[in-house]
Amino acid sequence: MMKFQGSHILSVSQFDRESVARILDVAKRMIPYASRQKRCNVLEGAILNNLFFEPSTRTRVSFGTAFQLLGGFVHETVGQESSSLTKGESLFDTARVISGYADIVAMRHPAMHSVAEFAEGSTVPVINGGDGANEHPTQALLDLFTIEAEMNRFNKNIDDLNIVLMGDLKHGRTVHSLSKLLSLYNNIHLTLVSPKELQMPDHVVSALDNAGHKVTITDSMVGNLQSDVLYQTRIQEERFASKGEADMYRGHFSLNKSVYEQHCKDNTVIMHPLPRDSRPEANELDVDLNDNNNLAIFRQAQNGVLVRMALFALALGVEDKLSQYEREVTWFSSKGN
Known part of the structure; x- marks a missing residue:
């Protein structure tokens, strides 16, 4: 230690x-x-x-x-x-x-x-x-703390979980750090959902592979959101060369009540590092999920x-x-x- x-x-x-x-x-x-x-x-x-x-x-x-x-x-x-x-x-x-x-x-x-x-x-x-x-190491630690706390409700721990990371995985430092921490755990299935141009960097995927985790890389939400935890990220506008380039990817992976009910498990925990982009053209995490007890984003922030x-x-x-x-x-x- x-x-x-x-x-x-x-x-x-x-x-x-x-x-x-x-x-x-x-x-x-x-x-x-x-x-x-x-x-x-x-x-x-x-x-x-x-x-x-x-x-x-x-x-x-x-x-x-x-x-x-x-x-x-x-x-x-x-x-x-x-x-x-x-x-x-x-x-x-x-x-x-x-x-x-x-x-x-x-x-x-x-x-x-x-x-x-x-x-x-x-x-x-x-x-x-x-x-x-x-x-963003402290964000990764609070994310891990949140996953552990939320999974306690279902008598699960971090080992053996099915976790979806979705959004801008190329520029999202929170998911980079979280993925590296998850490499310390056992038998996790990670599904990485993003536009092909915004996929998780190879070195992060390699760390997950080397840890023995199952990694699925996809650009489709359909059939890929059945998980214990769904971690949504925003398009990292400040990391792009121009706002116009970032706009190309806005709204492609929006999560709302309808999508949740169609594609997620009943008890899938929703996480997001915040701020969520609530502008109509993005609306990555809809306010119609605010009353869903599995929306952990505010508990996550307090953690x-x-x-x-x-x-x-x-x-x-x-x-x-x-x-x-x-x-x-x-x-x-x-x-x-």
Whole structure:
């Protein structure tokens, strides 16, 4: 198992199955704090620098929320135009300076491998919040946490599942990272549904093959959605050369109530990393599924707080001190009541 304390979290390739199990176990222990049943100030006085050089809502806010729920302070930089990177400063120099102001850094950047480059200059742990089309390790971990939690309802675990990944699999860093994590498990059947031009990269498919999983690659939804989990992704417009090119693929793999009832199992769990593109020309995940109890997308988003709390606790070495710093919640909370 990897050593967490003081370590960067840059890629899912760092993890073995034991390490993933440790993260998910610590994440479960965060439920009372995230649900406001209790509060915990184990990171009181610690500072997170949240550096987001690419647009983000859920990831950025959940990183900040996770750190604050453990009692820490959050400083944010949003957009490259707000930083000295626009003046030609290198990522190494930025890291050496910023890490001197913080105890840990969470970072998103549009360039592939940029967060690893930043980490080389950092004197504190760095957590990758997404580096271009490369990876999104914390999203993959929260996705895995969600799959495990949702499958518990049906007395199943991650081994032996039938999982569909659908949409823009070429540019979707969330499905790249999730697929690599799934390679740590046993006997999974993955069906990869996408336009031929947006298929999963060969190196990801090879990792799944090498893990002994059954992989089906198709450009048709018909007959291919009978699964335990259906993970839908949006067309990654920002990864295309032009909006016109992205528009060529919009709406081809829309999931709505009718499609679900015709092609999915009654208990197929629906996941999506969000944001879902609800524009009429895309409508990749219809609002007519909002009342379906198997729509897990909002539970999935909330699980991101738990997993990021766990990573902060592990990287800063406080995961076994949580109960010592528990307090009662003193305000009314609809979450905790």
